[in-house]
Amino acid sequence: MSGGEFEVWRGDIARRVAEAHVTAGNGSFAEGYAAGLARNAAALPQGAGTPGMLLLMGTAGDEPIGRLWVGLAHPRGVPNCAFLYDIEVFAAFRGRGLGRALLAAAETVAAGRGAEAIELNVFGANTTAIALYDSSGYRVTTQQMRKRLVTP
Known part of the structure; x- marks a missing residue:
């Protein structure tokens, strides 16, 4: 995944996670989106190049x-x-x-x-x-x- 593809994916996955959280009754879309971005940033501190x-x-x-x-x-x-x-x-x-x-x-x-x-x-x-x-x-x-x- 290139750097540009990573940036697009980063937003897309946060949206999909937020939608799944809403469907599961885990809060609002905004809360799920913010949590998705934070989780992914923590798991991928060096972006697509994270060891x-x-x-x-x-x-x-x-x-x-x-x-x-x-x-x-x-x-x-x-x-x-x-x-x-x-x-x-x-x-x-x-x-x-x-x-x-x-x-x-x-x-x-x-x-x-x-x-x-x-x-x-x-x-x-x-x-x-x-x-x-x-x-x-x-x-x-x-x-x-x-x-x-x-x-x-």
């Missing part, structure tokens, strides 16, 4: 079709386990199996850098992504649940 972080553009021929963010060190310190922070297929290319190809590319890159496993998080409402991960051999290892309470 141990891979920010990749997926292409079909010369055409960009999506993006990946893979951390070679797990954020919670799980040994020999990479972490897939983000995978995105651009809207015009969805429904063609390219998400599966990008996911396989992330796995190949991580394995080539010494990872023995790869983990990710997915919002419960993202049924398309959950189906992709499930059909690609990922299994649930942790699950968070929430119930909204009504004040009596």
